Amino acid sequence: MNDALDPTPLARPEPLTPTGNGLNRRTFLSIAAAASAAGLLATAEPGRAIAAPAPSILRTGTSGGTTRAQYLVEEDFYFPNAVTDKVLTVPSGWDVRQAGGSLSYSYGRWSKVTDSNPGLPIVMQRVFTPHDAGTLYVDFRFEPLTALSGVTWTIGNSSVNAIVLTANAGALTLQTPTGAVTVGSFAVGSVVGVRVIADVDLDTVTVHVNGTLAANAVAFTQAATVLDRFTLQTSEAFVGNFYFDAVRIHHGFLINESFVTVPTGALPGDWTTGGAGAAFSIAALLGSSYADRYSLKVDTTAATQPGTVQRGFAAQSGDVTFEYRFLAPAGAQDVTATLSAGSQLGVRVTATAGEIRYAKASGAMVRCYDCKPNLWYHIKVTTHSQGGTASIAVNGKTVADSVAVPAVTALDTVAFSVGVGAQGTVYLDDIRLSPTAPEPADYVPAPVPMNTGDYLVGVQTFAGWREGHHQGWDAISPYPSRKPTLGWYDEGDPEVTDWCIKWLVENGVKFEMACWFRPVDGIGQPIKQPYLGHHIHDGLFNAKYKSLLKFAIMWENVSSGATNSSDFRNVMVPFWIENYFRDPNYLVIDNKPLFSIFSLPKLKDTFATAPGDLSGAQAEIAYLRSAVQAAGFDDIIIITPQIFASTSTLDVDAQYRYSVGSVAAMQDGYRQWQLTVRDNAFVDVIPTISMGMDQQPWALTPGSWASVSTFVSNATWVRDTFMPSLPSGSLGRSMVLVDNWNEFGEGHFVMPSALAGFGYVNGIRSVFGSGTPAANLAPTAAQSARMNVLYPPARTQPLREVPDPAKSTDYWHSWTFDTDGDVEGWTDDSNQQIPTVQVQGGALSGTSIGTDPGILSPDHLGIDARRAPWIKVRMKSDTPAEFLYFITEADTQWNQDKGTQVYIDTVNGQWGVGYIPVWGNPKWVGTIRQIRLDVMSTPGNFSVDEISVLNVPLVTPALLVNGAYTRVFQPQLASNGTPMVPAAYVSEVLGGRPEWRPDQQWFVAVVGGTTLIAQIGSSTAHAGANVIHLDAPPILVGGRFFIPASFFQQALGSTVVWDPTAQLLTIN
Incomplete structure (x- = not known):
């Protein structure tokens, strides 16, 4: 729920309750309008923290040209975080007020703002690393689905809005x-791209709308010495919706053009x-994320002269880094990029006739790489001004290192040209130019690899931690035990990657196997960037120590975009081979090459x-x-973690596990599991060692982690x-493969x-390993600050690592099987995988003849799930028990959602006791009707001595609340004995949408069409037009309202009963 800690409240334009005796009788709308006009409508969810201003160490302006070029916000709304709150969709890192409407999204495609309440605006605010000098770029895009009235975007800080843009009546x-000036017009259904260029030194702003200069060096609305937040807000009267699908905030670049703001x-x-006859346009391609779908198209097929496009920049006499991507569907013909000083040519790279070439100092062209049709190529050039040389990389591979190039005094122009002819359709994108930032003096120390002899140890990795591209750190930060030593790091930062390389190779790991995701859309279109590709393409390919660690990829074909045979052969395979x-x-x-396919069953179904x-x-x-063989390799080694009975017919070389699960927390259980995998394998087995699994952040289900000693013992x-x-x-x-490096959400890392x-x-x-180990070095605060930029600085989230429930010796039901022949109502679960279930010698026993054996309890157990957090099982089996499933009186369908993993460390004829944490399953609610214990997942023998609820x-x-019990929230008693409840939680369970306004210390919610308003310390509240006299003033407890x-x-007319004897508060 929205229960984050409340920070120090923002300054108020005027007190809401001058006397402290209740809410001012002015209307809610007029108060809100005044706060809006003052620019102080802070945007935390009910109790969700607004990030406090960052400490000075994190402030990064651009004065003096010393700041590295970087993104401060890179938001695609690709997968807005719907994990921390089951009612409200809240993108990670954002503070959102949506009591009067909603945010919605389609995975990987669009996000939408809907305002459905004429009295409550929608507000989205993103705090970012403070920018206090030089130029800041803010790019965003929207598409009205209805007429817009008073929708506002602001850039400023906690005190002022320096820049204000408003969409109204087209x-x-x-x-x-001195007033408002029109910078653009738009129509319903049209995409609008906005680029704001803010100069903090001069307090001026330049605005481009759809690529057209609309306002040049206009004074800020209010002067500001620092910019650190971006806000979207609908007006009070507005009702309607619009798409809002990309936000980029960046600084330090001389040129940064990915055409995000140009439809x-x-x-x-x-x-x-x-170029006579050359045509230039912006085209939509789907070879990357949907938010990044625009590219520059140059068409010279009907031209009589090469098409040229160029742009100037502030003259640079020092080193620069220049990169771009191009796609030539029919093959490149004289696709040239140049850096020059006026008319004096400097660096020149050309793709033509199947080759990529660069110009030497003499002007002669030198081949450095090949170039194929219908593939995106990423070219990166780094100049070395003192030596008159440059280094060139293609698709992450250095192809020319410190080669002599034409000498120029001060570069000031970038230009592209495309030759005339049938191959003259070319796409350009991701054009970036920046001063090359010097390596920090305290950069990652050089790794000292550990010798592992003939052992080839690999670690599996999940690159989901670039803020703005997945569920984000908001889903993890409530669980402090999962905080990486790197901090809430920026995936794709080479310095992050170098720290990981250091830790891996110094501890005996020789390679990583990274998840690879195809973009969601664009079947048949060349891939520019895979989804979540930042770790490999931005981090690993640019890492200083990349040569010390090998890498491989696992095609995650379950969560990837769709494919078909043509796309697989003509798009995906060529991309894998080349990149x-x-x-x-x-x-x-x-x-x-080693290559993994995540799911063979999915592969089978796909084709x-x-x-x-x-x-x-x-x-x-x-x-x-x-x-692969045609590319010069002998063959490819294909491995997979998800198999099925016909795996051996698919010509796969080996199997392993991506996630072992909580069985890895045990010794005998893990070992028996690994032996079972071996003995039932369809192909060769690669062992997987693991630290366990606990999925609370993403699946809200608890699991179990191995102690370090157990992990070492199993390894x-x-x-x-x-x-x-x-x-x-x-x-x-x-x-051997290690599960996993950084699956913080799934809980194996x-x-x-x-x-x-x-x-x-x-x-x-x-x-x-063998030899002298390296010291365990961790980043300093200054080093961490460089790598923790995209997640809002100083942001805090509520803690959710609640302690496990207590255990007891009192039972709802306890089956101990003490009487021979009495199965006490337990049976085979009707799938006929246990032919005979019998009780003899104080235990229920049987033999499984299949891979899904289960025993079923008596029906209509009548268990109150709220008071039954654990199921105790004492048993022994040839292989570990798997899951316990259940149905309720309200939900009688057996399915995976109503299942909890079983942890009983028992094999080799020994009895083991396990407590199954059914309390962690969100479906364990109401009245439990029946349970089923899956005693194994293989043929074999088992005996159960006890099952107790x-x-x-x-x-x-x-x-x-409405019969639902929560272990996270408890009522509190005010000083006068009044029972107090967390307002946001109760409102959501009652079907409402709450929000928190720290500027006025207001709690606001809409429940059943009624707007509720209350304030910290006030003795009155409002329900619509009605004034409510409270039994005690609202308070903050642990930062919650x-x-x-x-x-x-x-x-609302709810039934509220407080039983002081039972200490039970009921709201219905």
């Missing part, structure tokens, strides 16, 4: 000290074009011509092998017992963190 206006049509006005397999740092074994058909998947794997067993047991020649005799420090990685080193009293004082429970009875 016009976009900029507020100036299809004309070229941005700050670029000039030439990864050909990279000198890609893991290649015996001239065979099947009919249900169950395997021929399609077989054909695509055969094609992949042939394409030692893998090395000494399991790997030698594999067949001769098996890849698993030398290779060995990256140094608050949970275990360097314990897990040091454990890998102690088992597989614990009856545990509620933690008091307890709160029940608490109000008398009786308020909901007075305001």
Whole structure:
């Protein structure tokens, strides 16, 4: 729920309650309008923290040209975080007020703002690292779906709005000290792109709308010495909706053009074009994220002269970094990029006739790489002014290192040209130029790799931690034990990658296997950037120490965008070969790249011509092998973590696990699990060692983590017992995969963190390494500050790591099977995988003949889920128990959602006891009707001595709202004995939408069409037009807004009952 800590409130334009005795009788709308005009409508969710201004160490202006070029906000709204709140969609890092409407989104495609209440505006605010000198760029885009009236975007700080743009009646206006000026017009259904260029030194703003200069060096509305927040706000009267799908805030670049703010049509006005007959336009392509869908199209197929496009920039005599991407669908013909000083040519790179060439100092062209049709190429040039040289990289691979180039005095122009002819359709994108920032004196110390002999240790990685592109750090920060030692880091920052490389290689890891996601849309269109590709393409490819760590990729084909045979062969496979397999740092074994496909069942379904058909998947794997061989490799090694019975027919080389699960927290259980995998494998097995799994941030289900000692013990067993047991020649005799480096949301991670420090990685080193270990170095505060930019500085979130419920010896039901022949109502679950269930010798026993054996309890158990947090099981089995499933009186369908993993460390004929944490399953509510215990996942024998459902009293004082019990929130008693409740939580359970206004210390919610307003310290509140006299003034408890429970009875007619004896508060 929206229960984040409340920071120091913002300054108020005027007191709302001068006497302190209640809400002022002025209307809510007039008060809100005054606050809006003052620019003080702060935007935290009910209790959600607004980030405080960052400490000075984080302030990064651009004065003196010393600041590195970087993004402060890079928001795609690709996957807005709907995890921390089940009612309100809240993008990570944003503070949102949406009591009067909603945010919605389609995964990877669009996000939408809907204002449905004429009295309550929608407000979205993003605090960013303070910018206090030089020029700041703010790019955003919107598309009206209805007429817009008073929708405002502001840039400023906690005291002033320096820049104010308003969309009203088809016009976009900029507020100036003397009034509003129109900067653009728009129509419903049209995409509008806005670029704001703010000069903090001069207090002026320049605005481009759809690429056209609309206002030049206009004075700020209010002077500001620092800019640190961007706000979107609808007006009080507005009702309607619009798409809002991209925000980019950046500084330090001389040129940064990804065409985010230029919808299809004309070229941005700050670029000039030439060439008789050449056509220039902005086109939509879907080779990257939907928010990044625009590229510059140059068409010279009907031209008589080469098409040219160029732009000037402030003259640079020092080193610069220049990069761009181009796509030539029919093959490049004289696609040239140049850096020059006026008419004096400097660096020149040309793609033509299947080659990429650069100009030497003499002007002669030198081939440095090949160039194929219909592939995006990323060119990066770094100049070295003192030596008159440059280094050139293509798709992350250095192809010319410190080569002599034509000498010029001061570069000031970038230009592109496209030759005339049938191949003259070319797309350009991601054009960036910046002064090359010097390496910090305190950069990551050089790694000292640990020797592991013949062991090839790899770690699996998930690159989901670039803020603005996935669920984000807001989902993780409420769980402080998961905080990385790197902090809330920026995925894709090479310095982040170098720290990871250091920690990995110094602890015996030789390669990483990174998740790879196809963009959601664009089947058949060349891929420019994969989804979540920042780690590889921006971080790893630019890392200083990248040569020390090999990498491989796992095609995550479940969450990736769709594909088909043509797309797979003509788009995906060529992209993999060019960008990864050909990279000198890609893991290649015996001239065979290592490659993983996440799910073979999904692969089968993707290419099947009919249900169950395997021929399609077989054909695509055969094609992949042939394409890799045609690229010069002997073959490819294909491995997979998700298999099925026909795996061996798909020509896959080995299997492993992406996530072992909580069984890894056990010793005997983990070992028996790994042996079971081996004994039932369809192909070779690569062992997977793991620290367990706990999915609370994303799935809200608890799990279990291995202690460091258990982790080391299991890894030692893998090395000494399991790997030698594999067949001769098996890849698993030398290779082991670690689960996982940084799956903080799914809850399996060995990256140094608050949970275990360097314990897990040091454990890998102690088992597989030899020699003197390197010291465990962690970043300093200054180093961390450089790597923690995209997540709002000083942002805090509510803690959600609640303690486990207590256990008891009182039971709802306890089956102990003490009487021979009496199964006490338990049976096979009707799938006929346990032919006989019997009770003998004090235990219920059976033999499984399948892979999904389960035993079913008696029906209509009548268990109150609120008071039954644990199920105790004492059993033994040939292989570990898997899951316990349940149905309720209200939900009688058996499914995975109503299942909880079982943890019982028992094998080899020994009894084990486990407490199954059903309390952590969100579906464990109401009255539990029946339970099913999946005793194993393989054929074998089992015996169950006891199954008991614990009856545990509620933690008091307890709160029940509409019958729902929460372990996170408890009622509080005011000084006069009045029961107080967390207002946001109660409002949401009652079907409402709450928000918190720290500027006025207001709580606001809309429940059943009634607007509720209350204030800290006030003895009155409002429910619509009605004044409510409160039994006690609202208070903040642990940063959460608490109000008398009786308020909901007075305001909404809810039934509120407080039982002081039972310490139970009920609201219905």
